[in-house]
Amino acid sequence: MKKLIFSVCILLGHLCFSQIATKKFNSFQNRYEYFDSNGNMIGYEKYNSFSKQWEYYTTNNTSQSRQPTQYRDPQQLDISALGNAMTAKQNNYNYNVQQLQNAVNTISDQIKNLDLSYEQRKLIYDTFQQNCVNEINRTRINYSSANETNRVIQWLYDSLNTIIKNVTSTYVSKNETSEPTNPTKQVKTYTGEQEVFTNSPIYDKPENGKQTGYSINNKVIVIEKYNDSTYKVQSGYFEGYMWVGHFKN
Numbered sequence: 001m002k003k004l005i006f007s008v009c010i011l012l013g014h015l016c017f018s019q020i021a022t023k024k025f026n027s028f029q030n031r032y033e034y035f036d037s038n039g040n041m042i043g044y045e046k047y048n049s050f051s052k053q054w055e056y057y058t059t060n061n062t063s064q065s066r067q068p069t070q071y072r073d074p075q076q077l078d079i080s081a082l083g084n085a086m087t088a089k090q091n092n093y094n095y096n097v098q099q100l101q102n103a104v105n106t107i108s109d110q111i112k113n114l115d116l117s118y119e120q121r122k123l124i125y126d127t128f129q130q131n132c133v134n135e136i137n138r139t140r141i142n143y144s145s146a147n148e149t150n151r152v153i154q155w156l157y158d159s160l161n162t163i164i165k166n167v168t169s170t171y172v173s174k175n176e177t178s179e180p181t182n183p184t185k186q187v188k189t190y191t192g193e194q195e196v197f198t199n200s201p202i203y204d205k206p207e208n209g210k211q212t213g214y215s216i217n218n219k220v221i222v223i224e225k226y227n228d229s230t231y232k233v234q235s236g237y238f239e240g241y242m243w244v245g246h247f248k249n
Contacts, residue, residue, distance in 0.1 A: 096149035157199040200246035213238025
């Protein structure tokens with residue numbers, strides 16, 4: 001009985017030994033290689049520097065294959081902040097474009113309501129479209145910047161005031177040379193607080209003056225009448241002369 005048990009133990013030990021693999025390092029391939037008891041390579045192990053782990057690969061010499069270690073999932077990049085920044089920039093762009101469009105619409109309405117003849121209003125409108133609106137359409141403007149947009153809007157109002165001044169002065173000169181003064185013509189006189197158009201300019205002198213300010217909150221206080229077309233006014237901390245065509249009433 002003892003001999004039988006001893007024989008069985010020897011047999012089991014031999015079977016277990018036959019399953020033991022030998023591990024050797026291959027310096028040329030820079031990997032560990034595994035061999036069975038018959039000297040056949042059954043697999044190898046290499047270090048993956050990207051995933052920072054050892055990965056085992058089997059050969060086709062054995063049916064007891066092990067799958068290579070799986071790569072770890074790459075770390076997901078958080079691009080939500082980038083998306084939020086792009087959304088904010090697009091929102092600023094859309095808002096500023098609308099602000100500029102509103103300014104153009106307001107100026108167009110102001111031109112239509114000027115206390116001038118149809119020919120003068122049409123000339124002012126056409127000149128504004130050609131010299132200002134067309135210039136904006138062919139110029140690259142950073143509408144994502146509020147400062148840049150406000151600068152363009154202010155330029156529109158400054159240009160409008162210059163156009164109005166040039167057109168009215170031209171027509172006044174023509175009328176003075178071609179039409180006699182009508183002594184019976186009634187001219188409206190303005191007093192007190194008056195409502196004016198947005199950013200109506202205020203000049204330091206009644207004639208050939210330099211712009212020193214503009215209307216605050218679209219209102220001015222009439223100080224005195226200089227002549228039928230010019231009044232001395234005050235708006236906020238600005239005081240000077242304003243052309244009567246900027247009055248809404």
